[in-house]
Amino acid sequence: MTTYRIDTTGQTLVFAEDGGLPCCLYWGPTLPESEDLGALAQAAGNDITGGMLDALPPLSILPEASRSFPGQPGLIAYRDGLPLYPGFKAAGERRYRCDATGLTLFLEIKAENGVVTLAHRLEADTPITLHHLAAPVLPGPQSGEILHFSGRWIGEFLPQRAPWQPGMLKREARTGRSGHEHPPLAFFLEDSATNTAGTAFGMHLAYPGGHVMIAEELPDGRRQIQWGKATGTQTTGTEFHSADLLLTLSDKGLNGCATAFQRHIRDAVVTWPDPDRPRPVHYNCWEAVYFDHDLPTLKDIATRAAALGAERFVLDDGWFGRRDDDTSSLGDWQIDPRKWPDGLTPLIEHVQSEGMTFGLWVEPEMVNLNSDLARAHPDWILGPKDQIEGRQQRVLDLSLPEVREYLFDALDAILSSHDIDYLKWDHNRLLPIPDAAQADGILDLLWRLRAAHPQTEIESCASGGGRIDAGILRHTHRVWLSDSNDAIERLCIQHDAALLLPAAVTGSHVGPRQCHTSGRIIPMAFRAWVAAQRHMGFEMDPRELTEDEAETLKQVTTWWKENRHWTMSADILRLDSFDPAVTAEMQLAQDKSRFVLFAGQSQTSAQILPRPLRLTGLDPQATYRVSLLNKDEAHRLSRGAPALKSAPLTLSGAALMTLGLTLPWRFAQTMWVLEGHRLEGDRREP
Structure with missing residues (x-):
């Protein structure tokens, strides 16, 4: 058995192959450099018991129907009206061949900026009709839930949560765009993961056309996640590409995945005509x-x-x-x-x-x-x-x-x-x-x-946010997020x-x-x-x-x-607001020397007093000076004396992230804006 690993900031993938297609043994937080991958493969082995086949059909990067795989196969193709059931064998580095069907599969991997990019390329000796070619398939986590998104015109990126359960969660956008209805983005959350804590796995298909995502729990309990172009949209030919699948992983909540995606799109996907030009109003x-x-x-x-x-x-x-x-x-x-x-x-x-x-x-x-x-x-x-x-x-x-x-x-x-x-x-x-x-x-x-x-x-505008993905952003520089102003x-x-x-x-x-x-x-x-x-x-x-x-x-x-x-180069960090009427986030500078916090009060809160906001991403040992930029907007009904109404506060990063800040009371449809600066030379000892 051959094993190898792919590493980028915050995540490791380990693959193993034994003459056929490789399987992903591990996708998780960074493993030690000294990790024994052979022992890891042994630890990932599965038992066989009653009611099962004599061997476990592999959950490979492209699950094969020819191997009695019990779930969604990664390839559905026909030649002259007859289905093809290839059995791929290793034929070189990340190259796999089935002589019986004349198909060759290539695994493409790139790792940079905290993002791993995976893709499949399929070549056929003679034309085939392709209905489904999955991007490299990964195992799903064994706990938690699936955070995905729905949407509509003037209502994009609506978060939805679904539990893992036996069978399949299938989302398919068949409208020819990456889509309002199901943008090609999902996160797989371990139990208790939030914006700022817990383990989250992020996946994004960088493709501006119709697409499909399948999250399936197999009868044996294993879980697979497949992404590809929309089923049946591809034509007859001899060369096909699955589209790139972007992976992020964070053990510090959704923000870790989000900032990796943000940085990758801004710094590695978009090609700016003049990178030094300020973004114009x-x-x-x-x-x-x-x-x-x-x-x-x-x-x-x-x-x-x-x-x-x-x-x-x-x-x-x-x-x-x-x-x-x-x-x-x-x-x-x-x-x-x-x-x-x-x-x-x-x-x-x-x-x-x-x-x-x-x-x-x-x-x-x-x-x-x-x-x-x-x-x-x-x-x-x-x-x-x-x-x-x-x-x-x-x-x-x-x-x-x-x-x-x-x-x-x-x-x-x-x-x-x-x-x-x-x-x-x-x-x-x-x-x-x-x-x-x-x-x-x-x-x-x-x-x-x-x-x-x-x-x-x-x-890129498509009735607002109908075509937003890293594939279209390789050729564009801005997205019109929604027609709703x-x-x-x-x-x-x-x-x-x-x-x-x-x-x-x-x-x-x-x-x-x-x-x-x-x-x-x-x-x-x-x-x-x-x-x-x-x-x-x-x-x-x-x-x-x-x-x-x-x-x-x-x-x-x-x-x-x-x-x-x-x-415009800051990380956007979503805060875990204790008040559903308040949507709050920070923008943290790349050098972490400063931040701005936006706390939007979209509706009237259920409770009478504002709940504290815990900040995130700060150095717990550093000291920060925090001021309320628009304190003059405080309403006369805010009769108390929250400290920020009168003067800046100087607090440690630990205090800001644990105790948090309590803002003055406000009407709905208002925004508090806070600025924070790290004080140089005042770093506390652990």
């Missing part, structure tokens, strides 16, 4: 004007946005074809001469004169039947003619090279003839049929466009999305006084501080602002700009 005009484009109005709005602190102006939908609403012109990527008789240049020049750069909305993968493109090329449309439409639009078939060539030429022409440093790339319609080739097509198009215009940033909803959405996403890629905008998606009227201070927790922007009509609202927004934006040099 956005202004997006969508909820100010919608399709009603008028140059004098937009100039006025741009001037007001710049005065509030915006640094990038984004012209949203409505600038092309004859796009007066969402029923026409998708696919016709030429500037509308009715609205823009002199083109976009006059607006771009005005925006730049106000000290901002210019960005543009596009939705290249889609087409309206009422468009010149659809009339000229009905054969470019994906799916049946009598399909149900979404947002009065259909999907272009990006598996066709001629479609990708048309879209590249159209977008290249726009970017080459205008000074545009940013594209908001939207995707507002589910696929009419599951199709993995569509995801491959969009990645190819994005790769070509990035190569031609390396200084242009791209945001309701700060109460955003507070929770971005808090849960931080289990995967760093602040630098997570767009969060200050919306209108009365939210366009919920109807709620929310105070400016709360809207501004929620946006300031991530990559900040505005998306309202600045002409509606009162003087007090404008001043509040400018103050928060100024604070964000003064601190973005460290907050």
Whole structure:
């Protein structure tokens, strides 16, 4: 038997193989370098008893039906209509061959930044039809529960918890995107794991198309976790890839997994056009004007946005074809001469004169039947003619090279003839049929466009957060987390999305006084501080602002700009709030010298007095000076004297993480913001 180990910060994987496919013997916290892997393999051995086969079918990296495996097999494939049951044998380093079926499997492993990336590549001597190819399969923990996510438009990243039990928990997103409904992210928690304590295993499939996750307890009690592209979406061919599976592990709670994902995406996945450029404050005009484009109005709005602190102006939908609403012109990527008789240049020049750069909305993968493109090329449309439409639009078939060539030429022409440093790339319609080739097509198009215009940033938007994953972020730089600008909803959405996403890629905008998606009227201070927790922007009509609202927004934006040099690279640490009405998190600087704590009061608390908040991630032996940044917002009903209302507090990291801080009482829809600095030269002895 051959054994080997894979290590990165905080986790170890141990594999063993005995002539066939390897099995993962161990996935857990880092093992000592001296660990005897042969003894570990012996310790992982299983007994055989009555009612079982004479040998235990292996739970390998790709469980084989040919080995009498009792659960979901890792490969389902056909040739000439007949099922294939390969039996793979070792044929070189991480290479496995079945001569009878002509299939070769490759195991791909990479470890960096606290994340292990696993994938399978499958080659066939002659074409096969593939229905399912799992990424490398790992055993599930024997205790705890499964934390996964559901969602919908304007309600992304909704946490769900499920127990392990005999049988299968299967989540499948078949809409052609990584999806609102089941984002490709899950955590497997040992008993009692929280944000700040306990053991958690994190898994993320880096793929922007439909996907499947299977967590299965076998009849013999073993547990397997499989991830792959959505069942049946792959076609006939000779080479296939499972998509990359990203693994994190923490024995200090969910935050350890989350920060590993955050750092990996920010530092190893996203390729920044200019890594030294501060993340700019956005202004997006969508909820100010919608399709009603008028140059004098937009100039006025741009001037007001710049005065509030915006640094990038984004012209949203409505600038092309004859796009007066969402029923026409998708696919016709030429500037509308009715609205823009002199083109976009006059607006771009005005925006730049106000000290901002210019960005543009596009939705290249889609087409309206009422468009010149659809009339000229009905054969470019994906799916049946009598399909149900979404947002009065259909999907272009990006598996066709001629479609990708048309879209590249159209977008290249726009970017080459205008000074545009940013594209908001939207995707507002589910696929009419599951199709993995569509995801491959969009990645190819994005790769070509990035190569031609390396200084242009791209945001992944799909009716908000419908396509968020590390696969799309290899070609983009920002995600539009949700179409909801309701700060109460955003507070929770971005808090849960931080289990995967760093602040630098997570767009969060200050919306209108009365939210366009919920109807709620929310105070400016709360809207501004929620946006300031991530990559900040505005998306309202600045002409509606009162003087007090404008001043509040400018103050928060100024604070964000003064601190973005460290907050955009900080770890987002979720706090275990004892009050469900309070959503709290810290952003801790990379050198751990400072932090900011946001405590959002989304609704009225059940108890009358605020419960203490325990901080996390601090050096217990260090001393910190903590101040309440917005103490002037304390309400007159807060009549007591919590210390932070009058002066900063100086406490040890141990005290802050054990006793915690008790904040002043507040109404709902308010946010306390605290700043902390580690005092140098005042480290206490253990």
